[in-house]
Amino acid sequence: MKDGPNIALLGSLIGDPARANMLTALTSGKALTASELAGEAGITLQTASSHLAKLEAGALVHRRKQGRHHYFCLADEEVASVIETMMGFAAKHGALRTRTGPKDPALRKARVCYNHLAGEYGVRMFDSLCAQGYVKGSAKTLGLTGAGQEFLAEMGIDLQALATPRRPLCKSCLDWSARRSHMAGTLGTALLAQILTLKWAIRQPDSRAITFSRTGEKRFFEHFPV
Amino acid sequence: MKDGPNIALLGSLIGDPARANMLTALTSGKALTASELAGEAGITLQTASSHLAKLEAGALVHRRKQGRHHYFCLADEEVASVIETMMGFAAKHGALRTRTGPKDPALRKARVCYNHLAGEYGVRMFDSLCAQGYVKGSAKTLGLTGAGQEFLAEMGIDLQALATPRRPLCKSCLDWSARRSHMAGTLGTALLAQILTLKWAIRQPDSRAITFSRTGEKRFFEHFPV
DNA sequence: TTCATAGTTCGATGTTAACCGAAGCATTAT
DNA sequence: ATAATGCTTCGGTTAACATCGAACTATGAA
Structure with a gap:
């Protein structure tokens, strides 16, 4: 029998700040390397590698090796949809903590x-x-x-x-x-x-x-x- | 670090198996008491109380006191939408993952x-x-x-x-x-x-x-x- | 009043996982 | 070949948090 809804697993994957930053960075649609994503999340390359392995295993991102670079992008549009939906909720309720820069x-x-x-x-x-x-x-x-x-x-x-x-x-x-x-x-x-x-x-x-x-x-x- | 959009916070709230079970139980639309939710999640009342406080603080559920019962339901349609979207993704990528703590x-x-x-x-x-x-x-x-x-x-x-x-x-x-x-x-x-x-x-x-x-x-x- | 039920809060414990240093591969440049 | 870059894996430390027992509050019943 299946355990609790895998929604918990999905949530925990998105629930880590470092991974959340990577995912939001990837909503741009651009493919980014592991180093770039590490920079986005403000963590070292080793840690990023660990996170990216988990995101890949969870089918949230897709990896494409090119030479010595690993390019990552969101796995599909459904992932983008999940992220966007969650951002919608977060933006609405966390209005206090969302930094409203000039970009917004x-x-x-x-x-x-x-x-x-x-x-x-x-x-x-x-x-x-x-x-x-x-x-x-x-x-x-x-x-x-x-x-x-x-x-x-x-x-x-x-x-x-x-x-x-x-x-x-x-x-x-x-x-x-x-x-x-x-x-x-x-x-x-x-x-x-x-x-x-x-x-x-x-x-x-x-x-x-x-x-x-x-x-x-x-x-x-x-x-x-x- | 820039604590990203609160999408990480939202994700971590949904990311706990016990809380995820409670939330999915609430997608039925019915209001459930803390005890019922504890039973659904397979945890004690104290633990459930802690989780429910967090879910309420995160605006995921709404609490309505009635006598000595506390009835909980999803905060609004948007929360249901988030859960549904995530369930959709999780269902597609079936049980391909190690899940945490079967408990018992x-x-x-x-x-x-x-x-x-x-x-x-x-x-x-x-x-x-x-x-x-x-x-x-x-x-x-x-x-x-x-x-x-x-x-x-x-x-x-x-x-x-x-x-x-x-x-x-x-x-x-x-x-x-x-x-x-x-x-x-x-x-x-x-x-x-x-x-x-x-x-x-x-x-x-x-x-x-x-x-x-x-x-x-x-x-x-x-x-x-x- | 006294008891019972529903829920919260506190304290202690145990598990998990994020994190980084260092070492190991793999690919490209020199 | 040798070096340099990009990324992964291993190991040990640290911080966070889920969990439950026990004690406390609040409402309802006897």
Whole structure:
């Protein structure tokens, strides 16, 4: 018989400050080396190695060896979803202890969540896609409509290339700042990529923040009205 | 160090097996007393009190005093959402991990939960009652069928005596082993009492463990096939 | 009042796990 | 080859915390 819910195990993995810092650093979607993650968490390399082994065993992160470097990233979007959901709760209740640096407003506005767009803009995009009838269905059964396919093609997104059997095309992800859903899945990834390709916005280095240009913001609002 | 977002704190709260068991028990939505939660987690009341104080301080549960009872429930929907998300992930990556402290294997097998049978045997009994069509309905509307009444009478349980207006006759109780229910309510109480009366099993003194005799186990399996 | 039940608090104990120094691999550079 | 870098593993120490017994508070019942 199974023991208590493995949710305890998952919780304890996230429950360590060092590991939590690593995981939040990885929500940027970038692959980071063990040394970089050790720096993020403020611990030595040996300790980080131990933590990363545990995170890997717990299927929270994925390791990719390249030469003498070990690159880590979040295992999948579900992990990102768990982290985001927890950050949502933590941000709401721990308002006292959350350091509100200058970065925060920008992050709330638009940021990378794993590999798709989150924040106010992410929520707006998701809502707009729903309101215009481009995507339909509930959280579980989210699908693209005919009009949606047309819309995306017009935006320059190649839907054929997105047809992976493994990852779902459409998926919603709960946002921590807005407590609303935003678009994840391969479509979410493709949309963010296209936004960056079209130079509507650029990604800030060393941050999860996404900053829109004047004209880029205008285009974005045109494409995704509320 | 920058103590990261309180996601670590949240994780560590959920990360303890006892607390995780309590939280999953509360996902049923029902308000449970400290004693009931202690029984579910397989710990003493003192320990449970300590855990519940921490969960309350962390805004994960809400306490409502009523007379000499303290009723606990999840603080809000967001907490339930966090738990659900984590359970979703944990379920997918099944039992691939070493979990901490089985505490007492005997407790896992069969134990008293408040006043009814829990553990493997409790789950089996509940499943069997459902499979044989003796009880029907969902978690909210759980009722005894005609065949069920007959079955219980044959076991020597006096249904008339159980007709209390105060407590529900049938009630399911979420087990440690997340997601599986066992029989609670007055019927659950009566069933355990009868098992002890028939000497199928005895209750260990100073413990919540229930130990079945060889023949008692046989009878139990006959009455409650899977 | 006296007793019983439900829960909290305190103190002591035992287990766990995070942490880092040092040594051991593995890969790349010189 | 030899050195240097990136990471892992081993060992021992330290700090945190889950656990339970015992004592205490509070509400309800006899």
